[in-house]
Amino acid sequence: MECQIEASTNAKVIHKIMIKAYAEYAHDAAPSSALSETVTTVREALLNGQQAIVGSIAGQPIAMVRFSIDDSGLHFFRMAVLPTMQGLGIAKQLINELERIAKAAHVDTINCRVRVSVLRNLQLYQSKGYSIFDQETITTEEGVAIDIVSMKKIIA
Numbered sequence: 001m002e003c004q005i006e007a008s009t010n011a012k013v014i015h016k017i018m019i020k021a022y023a024e025y026a027h028d029a030a031p032s033s034a035l036s037e038t039v040t041t042v043r044e045a046l047l048n049g050q051q052a053i054v055g056s057i058a059g060q061p062i063a064m065v066r067f068s069i070d071d072s073g074l075h076f077f078r079m080a081v082l083p084t085m086q087g088l089g090i091a092k093q094l095i096n097e098l099e100r101i102a103k104a105a106h107v108d109t110i111n112c113r114v115r116v117s118v119l120r121n122l123q124l125y126q127s128k129g130y131s132i133f134d135q136e137t138i139t140t141e142e143g144v145a146i147d148i149v150s151m152k153k154i155i156a
Contacts, residue, residue, distance in 0.1 A: 001055045001062070001090060003097040011043035014052050017064045021080035030144035034078055053097055055090060063090045067098060073109030074102040095128050099155055111152035122149070129153045
């Protein structure tokens with residue numbers, strides 16, 4: 001898989017991958033807020049400091065992850081792999097790319113937030129050396145409580 005940092009001009013591709021990947025959560029009691037994003041909100045986020053990696057095979061975009069870097073480290077979110085490509089190690093490749101970017105930016109901490117209810121994501125990040133450092137319960141506008149953990153990895 002080829003990974004490339006994408007500009008805001010590719011917000012449509014980034015959004016399309018994200019919506020397809022997060023569609024499985026559409027009927028949850030508290031659907032992911034990713035499903036509420038639009039091409040415009042993605043574009044604006046990218047214009048305001050967020051970045052995105054898009055993974056492609058044979059020129060076809062199949063995965064993406066958004067991230068930002070600040071003094072405390074690299075923070076990633078909205079990891080998305082097309083449903084037909086899940087389970088093939090694509091997300092692990094995106095994580096490897098995030099770690100490469102973090103090292104190049106001279107930051108030693110990478111972190112993300114994960115819903116406790118999505119066990120496969122917790123297991124994915126743990127398999128890559130991420131550990132839980134914080135836990136919280138957030139309440140959606142609809143009054144649904146969601147347990148969230150923050151995970152991080154220190155890279156050398």
